[in-house]
Amino acid sequence: MAPPHRPYKRPAISDQQRRRDLALQAQSSRRADAQARARSLANSLLSPSSAETAEGDSERDHEPTVTDVATAASKLRGSDARRWFARHIMLPEWMADAPPHLASDWHVFARPAGKRCLVVSCNGMTISRVRNGSILHRFPSALPNGSKRDISGPASSYSILDCIFHEPDETYYIIDMICWRGYSLYDCTAEFRFFWVNSKLMETTAGDPPSTYHRYRFSVVPIYECTLEGLEAAYSGSTPYMKDGLLFYNKHVHYQAGITPLALVWKDEACSQYIIDTDSKGQVPSEQHVVLELQEDGKLATSDDPPVVFGSLDNEFIQKSNLRPGNLLRFAFRDERVKLVDGKMEISELQFVGRPNRARAFADSHSKALFQYAARHAPLRIEDLVASIQSNHMEVKSTDVEMQG
């Protein structure tokens, strides 16, 4: 007698049916991806900033909008996309002097040593790109829509994080958040963005150790108010990562592409291994080096906006060495050739050394050259920062007294 329709000691599911179902699911999500790709390319034509002709300056003038971000997230191919990424990262100036009101207006944190990159998660995939725009990793992650596994909400809603990839523990340390689940944080203050980094990351399992659908761990860095205690904690507190200097962010600064004086980097021997630039062999050269970009008119400029010109090359040399505008070139100069005028460096004699590492996307900034110059001579020391905070502190106190009086 055959049993009716009732399974006996047998699971109700069939693995074959699961294989079919999983294959169908995969197919339909790939179809959705393919259609989304087709549509996003159209999308990019809608937003003016991403027109193929958009170059350096005009792009920087433009306030990024959510549509731009979408464009960036979707245009994962080609050199234009690379350029976009490279241009949309916020870069700190090197700290030549301690800014006023450090304690009240600034955050400080220890910068992890590693590769600065933008991490974009959308459509079930996470991609990190380093400063020159090339892909560091393409991987599944537990960020929103960062893996095929947990697509929640629209698959195309993207998150963009500003991170440093720290090799020794294979962890992405999040230093800023640009976009979260399609919500743009460009126009938010640093204070708010840091708050979001902490609270939003907790909503995901991106902080978990790596697993199949989460190739790399993400971690927040402890961010402090730049009071004496905060500075002390950032400077000498222990971190799971190797430090490379301190980053200072003005609390009110919005996320803006390019170099900004409202974010500052500072380092000394105690909090970084790399104080003075080394050459390709890892040696500290006897003369200071600087990487500059060759302009149309033969001038040699920094990466600042507007660029600072440090010298020029004559046509004959340019032709002989087969150089083109836009080329990055490494120069050396002797300390005595440097003059400081109103906080600006002037260099009177640059010696051509050669071309820098190909991975380099930008010339050095003026502030970097200045910081390097200072580091070789009269570095800004931690004591100077402490003193600056203390003096601010006293100012605040005295103001209080006046107000009460």
Next chain:
Amino acid sequence: MNITQILLAAQSADGNLRTVAEGNLKQFQEQNLPNFLLSLSVELSDDERPPESRRLAGIILKNSLDAKDSAKKELLIQQWVSLDPSIKLKIKESLLITLGSSVHDARHTSSQVIAKVASIEIPRREWQELIAKLLGNMTQQGAPASLKQATLEALGYVCEEISPEHLEQDQVNAVLTAVVQGMNQTELSPEVRLAAVNALYNALDFAESNFANEMERNYIMKVVCDTAVSKEVEIRQAAFECLVAIGSTYYVHLEPYMQTIFNLTANAVKGDEEPAALQAIEFWSSICDEEIELQEEYEGSDDANSTVNYRFIEKALPSLVPMLLETLLKQEEDQDQDDNVWNISMSGGTCLGLIARTVCDAIVPLVMPFVEGNITKPDWHCREAAIFAFGSILEGPSVEKLAPLVQSGLDFLLNTTKDPNSQVRDTTAWTLGRVFELLHSPASANPIITNANLPRIMNVLLESSKDVPNVAEKVCGAIYFLAQGYEDAESISSVLTPFLPNVIAALLSAADRADTTHFRLRASAYEALNEIVRVSSIPETSVILGQLLQEIMKRLNLTFDLHVLSSGDKEKQSDLQALLCGVLQVIIQKLSSSDAKSIIAQTADQLMFLFLRVFACHSSTVHEEAMLAIGALAYATGTDFVKYMPEFFKYLEAGLQNYEEYQVCSISVGVVGDICRALEDKMLPFCDGIMTVLLKDLSNSMLNRSVKPPIFSCFGDIALAIGDNFEKYLPYAMPMLQGAAELLGVLDHTDDDMVDYGNQLRRGIFEAYSGILQGIKGAKAQLMIPYAGHLLQFTEAVYKDGSRFMSCTLQIMLWVMFYLLTLHLRVYNFRDESVTKAAVAVLGDLADTLGPSSKDLFKSNLFHVEFLRECHDLDDEVRDTASWVQGMINQALVS
């Protein structure tokens, strides 16, 4: 040779004679079908002819009216319908006469043939006198028992063949009256009574209004209950079968009879012979089915609950559970693990499991004393019953209730895998599987499996995988579920990594050992392997998976050397290849979604070679699992897949034309999509062939309809891959899309399945339009202008379907409340969300592709304004799509 001789020869032991006779029959049939059928009916009706030739005549007649294959069936019906009416009349008269035959086989066969003719004619409003003639047999003075028996059988079969709407209510009433009279104890012949109960079983679906009438219902129920205590066990069994059917069809009318039914079933379970007792248990199982379904359907709307769910199980619980626990102790000695065995302890345990799902926590205190009291007894029956009871109640009760019991009992269970009795070990392994399936959740606060006990559990499972095949099969199942627990907790699945080499080795040897004898063990072992692969943590296991890939490829290669002599061998070979291709598919998918992709890239040539060989060794069909695996491989290899296309193409084409095995066809359609995305414009040279077959598929009425929506989506995939090269297919594809869109208008909106199908079709059509629009976009965009108007109309129609939702829901709700308390109506929306998303997206694609050319269309079809606004109230994904669409339409409108 006359027809009798031919029919006898066709059953001869001599093969040559048989072949000749079959040839003769075929010839006769082809030369003169009407005469052929007539002669058969004469043969069947003639009491002078030998019973053997009459029986075969009846069978051939029956097979001339019906076939399993739907296309063949349609053909046979047409043949019958177009026969000369006078011939048909003669045949039908012969059939009715045969019911009175003294030869049982003849009248039995005749009653079946009558039902087949009825199934063709009654829906066509022909042979309306049939029911009256049959009833005449029953009321005829002094009708012999044999005639009544055959007539009741015929009535039963007729009811089985036709659907209720084809009989008038007075016909139904007359049938029921005749049947119920036949069941009456005053009817002396047990054969008649048995035939009557069986007929009632088939007629129950017709009795809706009779069950709604209390007096008629009382009468039917009384007769059925009386019949359940007849002297003859077959009649008692058939009566309980009727009760089972009444329980599920007329649940809502059952309440007044439950006490009686409980007593009847309890007595049967305790003391009746097994066939009757099994049906008595089945009654309670089917009540569980009903109540589980009621709970699921009305979940979240408590108010509806009390009106339709009588909670019979909950009320009967205190008596029901002990009754079923008793049955667990009635295991057979060498209980065969064959699929065809069904005995009282199996049935009792199964029912217990359903009760647990119905009443949840309430069952636990009723079962645990039995478990505890029996689990250590020396008699293996007691130990097995205790564990079976425990295993049966693991689904339903809350985790809070079960977790402590499982936690304290796990160690005991692990020890019991060493019990001297193999049935105890079998049930133990099954129970471990249930524990892992239902309660093992590594991410929970208090997991059943911890780092501390995992080594022991693994050790026990690996050890037991060497047990006798039926136990080993359950152990593989347990490994499957243990692994599955880590599916939602990938981050901790690496706890399995240290065990992986041994688990894989054990599963491979379990599969190996079973190679010739126990197919189910082999299947279980490979499926457990699949799950292990799915959850394994990459990259730490990529080397191991790479090795496994090699091993499985080696095994697949060996299948080509198997000695295939019979069709049975062929099937075995194909089944084994299916399992191995399944494992390969899972490994390919796993590795290709990770950094270990290179392993697949390096092995792709060999893999493809193997899959092609699998295809090649089954000339008659395309191997489904190999096709699935190729889809995974195409995704993994990307454009490189192009080099396999020349060789693979013919199999793909064959797969797309496999109408009989529609699963194969459907998977092949999916694989076309995979390949499109892999090859992109390199797909072009193959598109002519593929499009031709796909278009043929769409117009083939024999192909299962479920394959058609994916074919439309597939058009979109092709267009997206080959861009404006799709131009040449527009004249063929677009009319198909428009035709399908029109078909949607006439689908039956009251049938759940059709509503589902309608939505699949809508999605498929929209996906096709989207892919084609995006593909054609650019220089040749203007090609799409002629189709834009129709697309907008269709989109508007779909949009409006959705806005009818409110009024329809309301109607249905009222209907439910007042009339249809008995029917489990699912309240549905005509347009589901995925359709909405696809519909709104296609508007954007249209604006995107046509740009300014679509301006006037969007200006004159303003429904998009309202549609987009509504989308903002839906989920994020739809909203996002809608805002993109808004941007696109705005762009087109301002241009």
